Amino acid sequence: MTNRLSERYLAVHCKDKKSDFGVHQVNVGETYSFKFYPEVIFPTTLYFCHFTWLEADHYFDIYVQKRDGYCNNNVCTWDILPTGPCRTNKDPRQCYGWNPPSAVQQSIVTAVPFFPTKVSVEITNKLSMKDLHLHCKDKHKDLGIVDLKVNETYRFRFYPEFFIPTTLYFCHFTWLHADHHFDIYVEYRDVYCIHNLCSWDIFENGPSIFIGVQLKCCESGIPLREVEVIVRMTNGLSERYLAVHCKDKNNDLGLQQLNVGETYGFKFYPEIIFPTKLFFCHFIWLEEDHYFDIYVQKRDGYCNSNLCTWDILPTGPCRTNKDPRQCYGWNPPSAVQQSNNTLLV
16 A cells, blocks of 8 residues: 555554554555455455544555455555545556445454554653753643653653544753753654654754664654754856745745845744645846745755755756755746745745
8 A cells, every 4th residue: 555645644554353453654655565365265355444644534445355356466556545545556547435434333343443552652861971851741741850861761651542643742852051842742643653662762953763773853854843944045147136035835035136146045944744845936137037946845854954055047046055966947837836835926
């Protein structure tokens, strides 16, 4: 099963009447799979899956032996879309709607029901020779202040929400002159982590979660809440004034005029859970008039130490603090409306 939702994490929980494969978090474009032996004499094998994302909550019978048989060379591949799953290795491609609500009970009559699972969160102080002061809460509970010496671990446990995955725990981290907040458990992001354990190491540059391999803050894309990104643009045109007008869907940064060699910059907080932040700019000089998506979170992430620097050239912008230097063409005219999300300059 491949997550084909648009910029959304997908939680998948599959079962048959004897086996429970647990909850798995699948990022956009990622694939989750399982294998099994179908029945030999009576074709009664059935696997159903529970799919959740944002406000959506659906069931689907992902394998029905009478319907699917041995699929295509013993492989059944599915794209999971908002409207329902599509069998991609069937000719022609076959799409289905979600099970109707009444079918959920029919699917699980002989299966193990979904019970609430207790989740543990572990937080380990990996600061360099510094004591860590920790204060975690959710909307109902205050877990109090905990002091951790280097390599000491604090753990708390809770039951996540059963039907609507909205559980959120956030923590306040302080040490020496540092003061940070971080959402240590977000149900849509973390689901049930690995075997109901979410294990975090706290470093100076941010939390790192163990998900099979150790991922640092900047590699995993999970930053501290306070981290800002700065975008700077330098007029690299030859002897021409440059007018720059940047926006995102919520903010209009106004019109700026840059002489040759001058720089304009702005800063903002990227999205923490879903990497959807986008800023686009309108560039005008003499007879030229162009648009460009100056910051796309999926493309740029946190750039280089939270700084994205650009030279604006006649042929298009070039990222100058990327190795190797990366140059782009201007947005095609048809992309203007797509870039500004119905906001026009």
